[in-house]
Amino acid sequence: MDIIIASLLTIITAATPLLYASIGEMITEKSGVLNLGVEGMMLMGAVCGFAVIHFTGSETLAILAGLSAGMGMAAIFAMLVLGFQSSQVATGLALTIFGIGLSALLGQDLVGIAYDGLPKIAIPFLSDIPVAGLLLFHHDVMVYGSVIIVILSAWFLNKTRAGLILRAVGNSHDAAHAIGYPVIRIRFMAILFGGAMSGLAGAYLSLAYSPLWIENMSAGRGWIALALVVFATWRPWRVMAGAYLFGGITILQLHLQAQGVGVPAQVMSMLPYLATILVLVLISRNQSKIKLNAPACIGKPFQPTS
Amino acid sequence: MVFVSPLIALVLTLLAGVVLFSVMGVNPQAALYAFFIEPLTSKYGWGELGVKATPLILIGVALSIGFRSGVWNIGAEGQLTLGAICGGGIALLFYDTEAFFVLPLMVVCGILGGMLWAAIPAWLRTSFNANEILTSLMLTYVATLLLSLLVHGPWRDPDGFNFPESRIFSDSATLPIILSGTRLHMGWVFALAFVAAAWVMLARTIIGFQVKVVGEAPAAARYAGFSVNKMIWFSLLLGGGAAGLAGLVEVSGPIGQLLPTVSPGYGFTAIIVAFVGRLHPVGVLFAGLLMALSYLGGESAQISMNLPLAVTGVFQGLLLFFLLGCDVLIQYRVVTRTLISKRAH
Numbered sequence: 123m124d125i126i127i128a129s130l131l132t133i134i135t136a137a138t139p140l141l142y143a144s145i146g147e148m149i150t151e152k153s154g155v156l157n158l159g160v161e162g163m164m165l166m167g168a169v170c171g172f173a174v175i176h177f178t179g180s181e182t183l184a185i186l187a188g189l190s191a192g193m194g195m196a197a198i199f200a201m202l203v204l205g206f207q208s209s210q211v212a213t214g215l216a217l218t219i220f221g222i223g224l225s226a227l228l229g230q231d232l233v234g235i236a237y238d239g240l241p242k243i244a245i246p247f248l249s250d251i252p253v254a255g256l257l258l259f260h261h262d263v264m265v266y267g268s269v270i271i272v273i274l275s276a277w278f279l280n281k282t283r284a285g286l287i288l289r290a291v292g293n294s295h296d297a298a299h300a301i302g303y304p305v306i307r308i309r310f311m312a313i314l315f316g317g318a319m320s321g322l323a324g325a326y327l328s329l330a331y332s333p334l335w336i337e338n339m340s341a342g343r344g345w346i347a348l349a350l351v352v353f354a355t356w357r358p359w360r361v362m363a364g365a366y367l368f369g370g371i372t373i374l375q376l377h378l379q380a381q382g383v384g385v386p387a388q389v390m391s392m393l394p395y396l397a398t399i400l401v402l403v404l405i406s407r408n409q410s411k412i413k414l415n416a417p418a419c420i421g422k423p424f425q426p427t428s
Numbered sequence: 429m430v431f432v433s434p435l436i437a438l439v440l441t442l443l444a445g446v447v448l449f450s451v452m453g454v455n456p457q458a459a460l461y462a463f464f465i466e467p468l469t470s471k472y473g474w475g476e477l478g479v480k481a482t483p484l485i486l487i488g489v490a491l492s493i494g495f496r497s498g499v500w501n502i503g504a505e506g507q508l509t510l511g512a513i514c515g516g517g518i519a520l521l522f523y524d525t526e527a528f529f530v531l532p533l534m535v536v537c538g539i540l541g542g543m544l545w546a547a548i549p550a551w552l553r554t555s556f557n558a559n560e561i562l563t564s565l566m567l568t569y570v571a572t573l574l575l576s577l578l579v580h581g582p583w584r585d586p587d588g589f590n591f592p593e594s595r596i597f598s599d600s601a602t603l604p605i606i607l608s609g610t611r612l613h614m615g616w617v618f619a620l621a622f623v624a625a626a627w628v629m630l631a632r633t634i635i636g637f638q639v640k641v642v643g644e645a646p647a648a649a650r651y652a653g654f655s656v657n658k659m660i661w662f663s664l665l666l667g668g669g670a671a672g673l674a675g676l677v678e679v680s681g682p683i684g685q686l687l688p689t690v691s692p693g694y695g696f697t698a699i700i701v702a703f704v705g706r707l708h709p710v711g712v713l714f715a716g717l718l719m720a721l722s723y724l725g726g727e728s729a730q731i732s733m734n735l736p737l738a739v740t741g742v743f744q745g746l747l748l749f750f751l752l753g754c755d756v757l758i759q760y761r762v763v764t765r766t767l768i769s770k771r772a773h
Contacts, residue, residue: 215699395569398562407558
């Protein structure tokens with residue numbers, strides 16, 4: 123029983139960074155912008171978060187640092203894509219390459235430093251419930267935050283006027299512009315939100331998931347998050363389900379490796395990547411489903427014609 | 429005019445480099461010298477430039493053709509790894525055979541290995557509509573793990589004290605050196621030949637014409653009956669084949685054996701090379717040399733000034749940012765509001 127609870131708890135920690143990154147990317151994509159720089163923004167969030175916890179010891183500041191680092195990276199992307207109308211795909215790739223390099227440069231003195239990890243917060247009374255209490259109400263602050271973000275973004279997209287405008291901009295920027303909505307400003311904010319969430323995802327990696335800094339520690343999670351958005355057909359609750367599914371696969375292969383199943387460790391480590399390809403194929407093969415759900419203007423540059 | 433923006437971008441990158449080095453508390457003049465001049469002060473250095481540029485040019489040329497037709501093969505790094513595995517596998521199979529056919533067979537298998545790895549995203553895209561950016565990238569991680577599995581397990585050198593590396597390739601499995609006193613090898617000739625072939629293909633053949641039309645005017649291409657699926661297969665197989673060749677060239681040239689990592693990210697840097705080279709084979713040739721210099725400079729600055737190797741990645745990313753930003757200034761004219769109202773009168 124204890125082993126099962128322990129594995130379920132690790133699934134939650136493995137899923138949380140994916141959840142942050144893919145919710146942020148989903149909002150960005152809903153506004154009609156494809157940002158392939160998630161991996162780079164995550165790494166910057168991770169290294170800045172870890173640097174701040176190392177130098178100040180304050181968890182709040184560290185989380186904020188991760189968030190701002192991701193946002194700063196996203197601002198560069200937004201300036202190029204919205205201001206200079208550069209190719210979204212090329213700029214996103216540049217952001218990832220730049221982020222990998224810059225985070226390695228910034229973090230060169232942080233390698234090998236240990237940190238205990240974010241403290242767990244037990245919610246009074248609720249955490250005393252047997253099994254479920256430990257499973258659901260005894261986490262660090264960022265796990266609670268990720269669930270709140272999902273609830274808020276589902277509410278924002280489907281129940282608010284601002285969410286409706288965001289979707290309109292993503293589905294037809296020309297129509298939205300004609301009605302008088304500030305397309306560029308809305309997209310700018312959506313990109314910044316995506317960056318902030320990617321930064322939080324990175325901060326979670328270096329502050330809680332494996333509390334240390336190593337070069338390139340996101341190991342493709344940013345790309346998996348991008349695939350999760352497609353898998354979830356741009357819906358917040360499905361993003362959450364997808365993130366937990368992938369968290370589960372990651373932890374499952376780690377446990378199988380630890381058990382010493384007669385399969386080489388490298389084959390086990392391939393599992394999350396192969397699973398990503400598999401779900402992408404399963405969802406994408408139904409073209410009409412993608413067409414119905416994907417923002418119609420995704421990836422297209424917008425030139426305001428006054 | 430389109431070739432002006434890479435030059436402006438380069439100047440801006442150098443300026444950003446001065447700022448970056450000053451912030452890091454390093455003398456910018458000395459650092460830039462170590463980065464961009466010092467590597468080229470010897471014949472050996474020029475040879476190294478060709479060695480590093482070879483994989484970048486091979487992959488960059490092929491990717492630029494794919495990017496022109498709107499096919500985003502981001503997984504060249506994985507295709508490179510598969511080329512190294514397949515070509516290197518042949519070298520290990522014939523490690524005690526000294527024969528003329530070993531090297532050509534390795535080249536063929538390297539290319540086929542890369543093509544095989546690129547065929548997976550092509551098939552998933554054409555049959556299941558799965559985004560090739562994500563599938564080709566995921567396969568890069570799989571390829572790296574596969575190589576790690578092989579050199580840690582079945583292909584480990586039996587006399588290698590358990591280090592994760594293969595046997596050292598025999599002489600007949602190693603690319604001949606073409607410039608004595610350096611490490612410059614036959615692969616450089618492959619790269620130059622590929623640039624020429626790609627140039628002719630784009631300028632003078634039907635398939636080259638189709639590449640341009642599909643990328644620039646998809647509707648016209650559909651109307652003319654050009655198959656988009658054929659273009660996807662062509663672009664990915666070409667990219668995979670070139671990346672596979674690049675991987676083979678690396679292991680049978682400068683590396684000489686299989687290691688857990690056979691490339692410092694050439695497959696990703698080649699994306700920048702393709703863009704900086706303006707998606708044109710000759711442009712890619714120069715861009716490849718420039719990026720090769722950034723790798724050499726990174727190593728030289730690490731040795732002589734104790735700067736971290738990661739500076740290379742920062743420079744490469746900055747260059748692409750500035751390039752993308754400069755393009756708009758080349759394509760559009762900045763017009764102030766007063767100018768507009770003056771013209772209206």
